[in-house]
Amino acid sequence: MKRLWITLTWLVFSILILIPLVVLATGAFGEGTSGFIKALARPEALHALKMTGLIVLVVTLLNGLFGIMMGIYLVRATWLSRRLRQLFNSIVDLPYAVSPVIGGLMIVLLLGPDTIVGAFFEQIGFKVVYAFPGMVIATLFVTFPLMVREVMPVLQELGTDQEQAASTLGAYSWRTFWQVTWPSIRWAVIYGTILTVARSLGEFGAVLVVSGNIINKTQTATTLVYQDMENFNVTAANGVALVLAVFSIGLLLLMERAKKRKEVH
Amino acid sequence: MHIEVRNLDKHFGQFHAVKDVSFSIEKGHLIGLLGPSGGGKTSILRMLAGLETPDSGDIVFHGQRVNNLPPQEREIGFVFQNYALFKHMTVFENIAFGLKVKKLKKPAIRERVQELVELTGLSGFENRYPHQLSGGQRQRVAFARALAPEPQLLLLDEPFAAIDAKIRQELRTWLRELIERVGITSIFVTHDQDEAIEVADEIMIINGGRVEQKGTPWDIYKQPSTPFVASFIGESTIIEDVNRLKGFENSSQASRALIRPEYIEIGHAGEFRLLSATEKGTVRHLHFRGSQWMVEVEVGASRLITYRSLEKETLEVGQEVHVLVHRAYLFNEEESWIAENALKADNVSMFI
Numbered sequence: 001m002k003r004l005w006i007t008l009t010w011l012v013f014s015i016l017i018l019i020p021l022v023v024l025a026t027g028a029f030g031e032g033t034s035g036f037i038k039a040l041a042r043p044e045a046l047h048a049l050k051m052t053g054l055i056v057l058v059v060t061l062l063n064g065l066f067g068i069m070m071g072i073y074l075v076r077a078t079w080l081s082r083r084l085r086q087l088f089n090s091i092v093d094l095p096y097a098v099s100p101v102i103g104g105l106m107i108v109l110l111l112g113p114d115t116i117v118g119a120f121f122e123q124i125g126f127k128v129v130y131a132f133p134g135m136v137i138a139t140l141f142v143t144f145p146l147m148v149r150e151v152m153p154v155l156q157e158l159g160t161d162q163e164q165a166a167s168t169l170g171a172y173s174w175r176t177f178w179q180v181t182w183p184s185i186r187w188a189v190i191y192g193t194i195l196t197v198a199r200s201l202g203e204f205g206a207v208l209v210v211s212g213n214i215i216n217k218t219q220t221a222t223t224l225v226y227q228d229m230e231n232f233n234v235t236a237a238n239g240v241a242l243v244l245a246v247f248s249i250g251l252l253l254l255m256e257r258a259k260k261r262k263e264v265h
Numbered sequence: 266m267h268i269e270v271r272n273l274d275k276h277f278g279q280f281h282a283v284k285d286v287s288f289s290i291e292k293g294h295l296i297g298l299l300g301p302s303g304g305g306k307t308s309i310l311r312m313l314a315g316l317e318t319p320d321s322g323d324i325v326f327h328g329q330r331v332n333n334l335p336p337q338e339r340e341i342g343f344v345f346q347n348y349a350l351f352k353h354m355t356v357f358e359n360i361a362f363g364l365k366v367k368k369l370k371k372p373a374i375r376e377r378v379q380e381l382v383e384l385t386g387l388s389g390f391e392n393r394y395p396h397q398l399s400g401g402q403r404q405r406v407a408f409a410r411a412l413a414p415e416p417q418l419l420l421l422d423e424p425f426a427a428i429d430a431k432i433r434q435e436l437r438t439w440l441r442e443l444i445e446r447v448g449i450t451s452i453f454v455t456h457d458q459d460e461a462i463e464v465a466d467e468i469m470i471i472n473g474g475r476v477e478q479k480g481t482p483w484d485i486y487k488q489p490s491t492p493f494v495a496s497f498i499g500e501s502t503i504i505e506d507v508n509r510l511k512g513f514e515n516s517s518q519a520s521r522a523l524i525r526p527e528y529i530e531i532g533h534a535g536e537f538r539l540l541s542a543t544e545k546g547t548v549r550h551l552h553f554r555g556s557q558w559m560v561e562v563e564v565g566a567s568r569l570i571t572y573r574s575l576e577k578e579t580l581e582v583g584q585e586v587h588v589l590v591h592r593a594y595l596f597n598e599e600e601s602w603i604a605e606n607a608l609k610a611d612n613v614s615m616f617i
Binding site: 162165166168169170171172175179183184 | 336352363
């Protein structure tokens, strides 16, 4: 019986994860190494990867900053009423519940060129939707809970005693944050960052809606894979997908290592 | 540092935590804020530190109003109930924190930390992290850290609450000596009367957000100014109709009386010089208390508690004994006073 379950588990694991990965890898090298390199060296592929890289960078920075701040406010802001904080707290989880496509649609409806806000920005020469800013906002929407949810429990457990102790010893908030709070939440922020990078690397739905998927302009790696698939360019699709998969796996391995190091202290 | 507090008031939402509290503390004194939990002691301490803002009232250090000074500028040391040590810093780094904030030179920091490590008996533990220390050691680190920047006022919130009973005794004596040696004005909060009596120069009894009484431990014991203080300090029994007790017949306007075990003497007829002032009672319970007997004796309708030396003849349950009540603390709704046994006094005058 036990043996049967073990076999079944391995079977499911292989069908879901291992076999697709192998197929992806062999597919990418289906026309040899040269085919793989050719797929990646296409100008639209290079542009799409660059786009994804930029989005990951900007989103991770913004999400790090605002995620930590949001976490601190949700845990510490006693000047907000409890009910209001509970409301914010549940809103933070909204992107988990809402499909990314709908998230993207909301942004288009709110900031698209036909709306008041969108038209205003367009007039001052700042295109939001179907451009880089919109894509960043869409990815931020999807990744926002990741950092907040990592940081909040740690802050809750930490309490404010150590910070108050620092203040009675003469330290003001900047020093207190970096020398007292930061060392305690550092690992939570690192996990949050890794999750954010992985998620924004693979984000598809929200970005597809917001970007309009314009080749060599607003196309990201994932939407390029989608387009290659549509055009039956399977080798190229596999090639780009493999690059994304390798990055993601690398990140998760990094996270495992980070966890081990944390245990050592 | 001389401390003056005037009409301090603080609400937490609907809860009136501190009500019109005023007091002053002389330089170099060690004060204990004593009272039941939730009485406002910690709130007062935290307002002195600047960690809470009073709704109204003044806090004056050295003649200067400090209400608007943040905790960083008040030159205080604060020892938290759970120590609040920086858990990712070593003992050395913890103690050095306040000195680094003051931007002292490295050799000066090293010297001062070394001095404090020796003073608090933590030599050899400088490179340990808080989680590698025992409760008592953590307390010492918290103490050293608070003292390092040479504060003018040391505030301690239930400093021994988290330490087991045996070491607590040791630490109390140690703390008292250390504070004396450093000569710093200190205020500590406690709900343990033994601790307050043993450690403090002066005690403030805080209850329901008010200062009930302020004075030396001896004064408070001898002359409690409110029924609350009388019942909170020491042991006591409350008697409903005191005028039925011999020697207190004239105290009719008092509704109730509080009698401490040490005000009562019990024994056989032969053990009393003034038998006329005694009352007859029956022993109801005997409890062995290590160094003496605790006796519950029934006199009329009331039960009194007292102690009896092990050197005297052992009493038995149900035995008839004589009971002499030396004095009682009487109170009614408006006032309270101490009454001596009237018959005892009369007899004394007759002898003369």
